[in-house]
Amino acid sequence: MGANANATRLSIFPLTGAVLYPGLQLPLHIFEPRYRAMVSDSLARDRRIAMIQPQSPVEGAPLFRVGCVGRIADVEALEDGRYNIVLEGLSRFRIVRELDVTTPFRQVEAELIVDDMDEALSAVERASFEREARSFADAQGYAVDWDSVGRLDDMSLINGVSQIAPFDAAAKQALLEADTLAARCELLVQLMQFFGKHDGDDGGRVTLQ
Incomplete structure (x- = not known):
């Protein structure tokens, strides 16, 4: 439990108050141009988007270290360019470093966290x-x-x-x-x-x- 797996590059969606867990779903309405670009990029690649919380609501704020990467399980593309998507949680991750990128959305190098999905309570x-x-x-x-x-x-x-x-x-x-x-x-x-x-x-x- 909690052991780090392989490092991976992730496109991140920093959103205060929004968390995702492996095996659960999170519906999102995507309207900002940079995140519309992120969804388009994700759909053309591996359908992954990483949810993480910023440490403050300020633009470009530092990020918390742990988030959850999700896969776009359902998508509705609206005529004006907005999206309604449903993310399905795949794995928690821990940020190694934020990458210097030219994309309008932020990207990080992260280590996936391997959780025991069969763990049970007493x-x-x-x-x-x-x-x-x-x-x-x-x-x-x-x-x-x-x-x-x-x-x-x-x-x-x-x-x-x-x-x-x-x-x-x-x-x-x-x-x-x-x-x-x-x-x-x-x-x-x-x-x-x-x-x-x-x-x-x-x-x-x-x-x-």
């Missing part, structure tokens, strides 16, 4: 998570189909919640960087406990910064 960890998730959902007024949740495997459940959780960029990044499923689950529980007690003075978002 019965105690799963029960503790579901208990905290129910409490969190009730406190936030979320409607959840718990029967469907109960049928999810551990990886889909923990990564799925991590991807859509209403936490800030730092919290989402910490979840993505967790080296094991158990560690990610433990952090999720801590964040839900913290967020559940939050009074909402800053808009109701968890802040780890």
